[in-house]
Amino acid sequence: EEGTPATCVGAHRSLPLAAYAMGNKALIVGEEGDVIATVQRAASNVSALAWHPHQPVLAVGWHDGNMSIWNQNGPEPSHTGAPQHESSGVVAVAWTDGNVLCSASKTGAAVVWMYEAPKLGVIHNARCNTVAAIRSLVPLHGTDDKPSDEPRFLATAGGAEAFMIDDGQQAHTCFQIDQDSAIVSLLWSPQSRVILVLSSTSTVYQYHLAPDDNAHLQSKNKLSIGPNADASSSTMVWAFPGIAAIATGDDTVRMYNVAEEAMYTVALPESSADGPNAQPQRINALASCRRKHLFAAGTRLGRIVVWSFNGTAKSDDESDWQVATSMDAPHRYAVDRLHFTARGAMIMSQGAITSTLQETTRLRAYGHNAMAVQTAPDTAVIITHNSGASFTLRNGTRIKALDVAMPQVVVHTGRHLEIYSLTESTGSVTQLHSVEMPSSVVAVHPDGVLTYKDNKVTLQTLQLHPLQSVGFNEAEGTPTLIDVMGDFCCVVTSINKLKVCRISPRDLKVIGPARQLQPGEDTDAADQGPFVISRARINARGKKVAFLRKPAAGGRPDTRVHVLDLDTDVVSSYDLAQLGQTPVDVCWNRPSSLGAPGGPAETECLLLAVETAPLKAAPGSDDAGGDASILHAEGEGEGDKPSAARESRQVCSFFAAPNGVMLHHHEPLPKDIVCVAGVTVPNLILCSATGPNPNDHKQVQRRLRDFDGMANDDAKLRDALVQFAYCSTIGNMDEAYKNVKTIKDASVWSNLARMCVSSGRMDVAEVCLANMKDAVAARALREARQEAEPEVAQASLAMSLGMLDEAEKLLRQAKRNDLLTELYAACGKWDVATKHAETHDRIRIFPTLYRHAQHLEGAGEFEEALKLYQKARCYGNEGPRILFMANRVDELRATVTRSDDKELIKWWAQFLESTNDIDGAIQQYSRVNDGFNQVRLLCERRPPDIDRAIELVADPELPSARGAAYFIARHFEEQRSIQQAMQFYDTAGAYKNALRLAKENDMTADIVSISLKCGDKHVALESGAFFEERGMYDKAAQLYQKGGDSQRAIDVCIKGGLYDELHRISESLDAAADPETFIAMAEHFIVSGHHAKAVQMLVFGKAFNEALQLCVDNDVPLTEEMAEAMTLPKSSSQEDEEYRISLLKKIAKVAKAQESWYLACKKYTQAGGGGQGGE
Template sequence: MDSFGKSKKLEISHMKWQLHFDMVGLCVSPYFMPPQAQTLYPDSMCVVVQTGPSNLSIDNFATSTHQDLKTDIQIKGTYTTGENVAIWNGRKLVVYEITGDKSTIRAAGTFSTESTICCLYEQNVYTIEQGKVQVRTFQGTVKQLISFTEVEGQPVTLEVCSVGTENGIIKLYDLSRREAKQIGTAKNMTDVISHFGGFVSLRCNCAGNKVSLCIKKPNGSTDSKLYIWDTELDTLQYFNFETGKGEQDDFAPGTMESDQETAEERGKNQAARDIAGRFPISHFWDPLETKLLVCETKSLPNQQSKLNQSISLTSSMSRATLEQPPEMMIVSLFVTPENGVLIQDSFSMKKSHSSMLGMQVPYYYFARKAEDTDKADANAALDESMNRPQTTAAPSFTSKAVSRRTMRDFIGLEDADKNARDAMMNFSFYLTIGNMDEAFKAIKLIRSESVWENMAKMCVKTRRLDVATVCLGNMGHARGAKALRESVAEPELDARVACLAVQLDLHEDAVRPLKNCKRYDLLNDFYQSNGQWGKAMETAEMYDRVHLRTTYYNYGKHLETKGDVNGAIPNYEKSETHRFEVPRMLFDDTQMLENYIVKNKDKQLRKWWAQYMESAGEMETALQFYEAAADYLSLVRVYCYCGNLDKAAEICNETGDRAACYHLARQYENNNEIKQAIHFFTRAQAYGNAIRLCKENEYEDQLMNLALVSSPVHMIEAARYYENKHDGMDKAVMLYHKGGNFAKALDLAFQSRQLGALQHIAEDLTDTTDPELLQRCADFFMENGQFDKAVDLLAVGKKYIEALKLCHQHQVPMTEELVEKLTPAKGVAENETDERNKILEGIAEVCMNQRQYHLATKKFTQAGNKMKAMKSLLKSGDTEKIIFFAGVSRQKEIYVMAANYLQSLDWRKDPEIMKNIIGFYTKGRALDSLSGFYDACAMVEVDEYQNYDKALGALTEAYKCLTKAKMKNQTQQEEKLAALKTRITLMKKFVTARRAYDEDKDEAVKACQVLLEEPELDSAVRVGDVFGFMIEHYAKKEHWKAAYACMEEMRAKIPKVNLGYYVNMRTIEQVHSALQIPLGRGTGAEINGFQAGSPGDEETGEEVEEDVIDDFADD
């Protein structure tokens, strides 16, 4: 109860609205009524506001009267009908009567009740007690009880013409008779709202055919949708404040492309974005207009947290230009069954207002905050909450507790008659739904310029520029019509809307669309034109940096116009125009200007001030400022003017400033001090003047040095001078050469027989040089035996054939650089291409003769002769490049040539070479050669590794390749195939016998014996290997005589055979030892070329025998 201590500092937190018609709505709040309450009865414009625990403030705007009421109870709720006021505290209800002249208030009745929500209608009081609605007289006599079934639930919301229960049932009642009578059937909201959690509030329109309801979700939070029940059509519509769209437009975002939107759709979408992210907290119908509904909305908690987070991450500079959405907004809606629920207007509620009380065309009513009530005055009572200027005077009546705001569409029509108001309401409605024909019909009789101006302002909100054009015409607003017509050049609709808003002085409405379309250049111009320089500079700094300097400049001009010189200077500096603007601005105050220049330390400004002082004859001051500005030319100029040439020379020598040195040199030349003049002309790099003086005064020692560092023009000029000197021919040749006049240089060199100079000049000759001159030089070098120089010049002159003949005749080394010089550029014509190829082949032939095989290969390739290129490469022996060239050439002959070359290498030790040989023969379709290579592989496997398995595989591949080959000599091919087949058969028998040895040894030996009888055995299988196999077998069986017999037979068949090559030496020794036969007995007893047991060679023979045995053991 401490909160009631100060009666004028209490917050208003709840209100009720009493409609004027013969049907009363009953409303029970589902929450406890707060200690403060307020009620507005719109028909009589009577407002009752609680200002203290027991105090009421009663204001009647119709009669402009104010009364204060002190009650005997602490007030928890109040209700008024304009003629009566009811108050209650949960235990007692008191009814007061306001007299007809509105000057006196007296008690009309009192009774005890625990109801916390009550309504008045005529002489009846409606309360909710014990789950029923009770109808009482002012003295408390119960006249009627309205009961509800258990299925319907107990009533929890009560409003004129409607009752809502805890189970979601809504009932309407007719109070025009003696007793309240239900109208129609009840509506169960749980059937049509899936997430229904309970009623927050109900409101009925003046016709009783529409009921707006605010509900809560099952989790207790308020639903962002406001629902409207049409009792006649029994339909339910809604408006979603979270998206800012009605049911007819509440589709998922992004389903429509912005490029496809019409102007009307774009305006609707922008209006939706302005109010999105909110939920309703109260709603009111107009007491006379059945389709006009207004809502007080608040930002959703999650939207506010996102906004705070984005602001916290935004720099302080951009926060000034960031438009923060207001927490509380008022949104007015048109509700129709045909067009759905549409936005009529929206604006933010001022922070000085605590809540909305209601509306009645043409006003909205608001309750002031307690701390704001003492600040109200007569001039601000109506206009304080409006965002735009009023066009009519405010009424004289002022209320400290209540404020009202004129509706956007009715500015200028506050005192108009009913017909004018109806016409404007119809215009607003038709404009909202987009029916322009009906909109203009509704206002065709209105002639007031203020009304047309108001309608033009409406077009800013609705973005209907076509309508705005008509309104501006009827207003006679020529400037606005012209600006709107010119704004068509702007591609963005929002930019054109902002132009209209500016012409109508709707500054806030101009800022928002410019930010939406990101036209910060126009926003910057608007802020400048409106005098909001802080925002203009912040906008330029953050978003419009291209106009940042212009903004600072304009602000500086603005401050200069106001006389704020000190404020203008920094802005001129930021715009980088201070070097001109500040001297202009301070020109009449020389002392202040000098102080600024000294303090600023800008060289250009100091130079300007020095020039000004010089023009005023203040030479010493001018010199000081010239020196501070580092303007050495002006320093030297002034010192020369004052006759102090020594000081000027000192400055030139110290700084080396070219302009200063040139000026001083001219002074010395005028004074006939030639050496000093030449020196400073040289420092100034004015070599032409220095050379001129040297020639005029015959300073030849300096002339040559100056000419060499000067331009070609001056070199040629000096060369002409030396050409006329009998001892200056060498210098003339050099200067003509350096100056680019090669013809003259060569001519003089030939005349004076300067061979060294000719060599230097020849190095710089190009194909643009005169061909005769090139030929002359080449002939000169040939006469002097310098054939390499002659070849170079012939190549430069594109005489390639002659150059090649010279290279061939005199063996001029073919370097890569020379070869490239001799290579002609690619021609377009066919004859040019043929000629070029001949020259390339000539270059290659010369390279071949000089064993420059790689260069020859390159040139043959460029000439398209890949065969010769391959032959050159083969001579080089570069295996890697041969393999690469064969791979990229993709010619059969080249593949075969590469394979033949690789076969000449030691391919047995390099598997990669063997792989390339097979690949190249295959790609070259040389299957007969590939067959021969496989045959060679088979022989290697037999001779070196005794691997008959691999040898058999190689022979088989050779047979396959030869079968596929297409030899010109078919007879020879058939003979080779027959021979291969025989060899394969014999080798296969031997391999089979060796493989079968483990299973049937005797049968394997018999197969070998049969094999030895083959007459052509040695062409496929070495006879020694067959005998060796049999000897090893007999030795293992210890059939020594059979083994020795095989050895003897082997010696007979293979004279001078080396037994150790086919049979293990240990086996041989064992056989001889078992039969007690000396090791050296018999023919072919030599082992590894030595006679076994020969006198004097015992030690050597033993060593060799050991080596052979080791070798076989390794095998």
């Protein structure tokens, strides 16, 4: 509509109705913008309007203070005088959730009405200051004890106060914001009882309304806006339950989460029209559609951006808002108002122009060497398949149906059928016919046009002469869809009946009976409700029909692709919800051999492609978003948030196999692709657009997954690959391999290898890699097959083929976090690799950081590399190296000065030492308490500072300095200060050096003390030999004993006659010593007359007979300990056992002789001589 500017615009929140005021009339329109009714008065203009929340009832306020009611189901609009408004203009109208209405005038008079069809009746009136906006406060249904028809309204007066209008005669103040600002916008959330206020100073106030209607301030947030923002156009709406969208006259939408009290921004997307000299975009209007999770913003430059919400009520992230579309309004005027209707249409007001924008599915057709795509409501572009020639068809009215069969194009406008002819050589579009045709069920075939009229689908010539018809009776329904593929067509009716026909040059013949299209047995019960068929496509052999469904009356969308087998009447389906998608359109493969003798191969006709869109979370309510300038009741809820991987449009390919619809491949569509037009093996036929103009649209041919590298004209290879793709999709890898085993093309083997990733056939994969001549990948696969987890081998193959997402998924399944870290690092995803290591693979945190630092160093990013080396805890080595190699010595010095890294400081000290800066090196060593190197340098400098070095060695807080006493000792040795040298050698633990000096200077006492102190036995033995050579047998014996050589110690004692020392040595021996040593000691004790000692040594030396004889000969007492030591264990050897018994009897006999009766009895018993024991 063009003419008088729209002063008010409003959309019904549950019905497909809208209204806008233009001068002295209010136009009621449907969702497609068609005028349904007009409410008009000659004497006054419309000033306000509001829709009843549930009924098709519109309340209209006039400039003269009167009110009108329009009811879609009633008679003419009723007009009611309102003297309470004092002939002052009605500035605001609002309904409760029931039948109570409130209107307010410029004089501050508010009238509360009760609507009883068809008229309004006054309940009471109240008064407050000048009212600028009014909106009902709706209680939470079922949780509030106040009825929905109880009059409670909130009003503002253009100032800082908000007034409560209830059943009293005087409106009272509910709350008041800061005095220096005015209320610009109000929002009400009944679930949380929150009132949200936007002020003229760009401040957001959040109040909680208590049950007694007293509002309490919960929070206040001052918005930060740019200097170029125009706060006069500030506005606020509910973008999603619990999330308010705020515009403050700049190019940013601020989202405020009520529950979290969090604020974040959503910026307008960049546009091709944006440039350095472009005027800034200022957001002027906001609107939302809760049913479809949509939110829109309009700017002063006529730009409209629509976002789709993928988050929840707790959302606080800009990424939850995905741009659904961005466009320039048909008239580049400022967008004054935006409203969504109940079903998602958008009403836009631009000054004197009010438009209704419909969300429609883009029409597209692909057939007979051409692609046709709708680019605007009245425009389509046709692009030929072979030459790429482009034609623009603009009919001036709306295109309702579109089909193409070169050189003919048919268009239906909703009332007329138009037939065009395209001339490829001249690029011209010629209209052949335009006839009235009420039904948009039309299609084109090279032999004619199919239309529906008078319960018949008729095949007509291109001159519209009828050839043959197929009738439809009442039981079959009215045709709503028609599709043509080759010489077959399918027709779907309003009651979901299907008829299939065969087209010949002058005939249209029905094949088989009419069939009922319904979902398969595997469909959920929730999806069995009333539905309509939105798409139906027949394949090239006329054997299968693919169809999509949508609910008949809203509700949950059907996310399945259904295929009917006409031979078996079985419907199979695939649910795209498992991919996070919902189908948009479906098309069968159009074989290049279509129309050729013999027709296409059967397998080739089983391939179909489906264009999909992200599956949105189920909305919490069907309520549409309301105006920003009035108090609007909205609920709060939560929706499911889909993952980021599922938020893009996709194209999926399937095979209609005997056991069901099998997914072949799916991949995201690039952003420049506007639709999938069709598929002809080996290509998907896509339409891309770089701009809004028809000339910006191009045809894009994109290879299907298994056909990369294939030449278009190689029919034999194409057929083999179709068979391969089919067999691999249904899981028959052996048959797939047979179809391609004779092919030499590496790309074919690469595709087969890709199949092996999902099938797990690593044996086939090795053959593929061999044919691809990829030795590196083959070796990696062989090594990976040695791992315990089979997924590791599959992941290795996937990585070799560049299938990184699949590799990541497989490694996650195998729970190989170590390989996942390696994968991320190898892909250059260093931040991801580090985060993954920190969370799941902590043993590789530092190696990952180190490799990331190496990568950055190689890229010349030294500063970032240094930071990561520090995080990897190896800055002490790598940091100085980088700075030194870069000749940044001054920076290195400053870094060391500021740092407390011991490794770094020590490296710097070593560097200073290498440059002969001894004092500087000592200073740096002292910073890290490195006493050893300090003492070393103090001794090596010229002249040496020995006193300072001795102080450091003596410092108990520097234990590392004790080892450096060696350098002090060496200095004293050079000075021939032998005693001091030996002292510091001793302190440093250099005992051999101290012994060397003691031997050189015949310092025997020092030799003994040092040898005894030293824990090295070899040193003690060497010193013992030193004294033995000099005849100093006492010292030699002592040192031999210290060195563990008891035999040499005994020999020295015997040689020197050191009997006391010999006694001492014998006392220190135990039974574990060498028997020969004990025998030698026994001989010495026998000679010296120490027989008891000699017996003990003989027992230790296991000379038991000699020991017993010595006891008898010299009357040495036989103790029980000695007897037990000579008792041998029992043996299985007869000879050993006889010796044991003989020895026991000897022991018993000696004990008996010595009158040790108990011991003798015990041993006789052990020997088995019970009789003797009893004697």
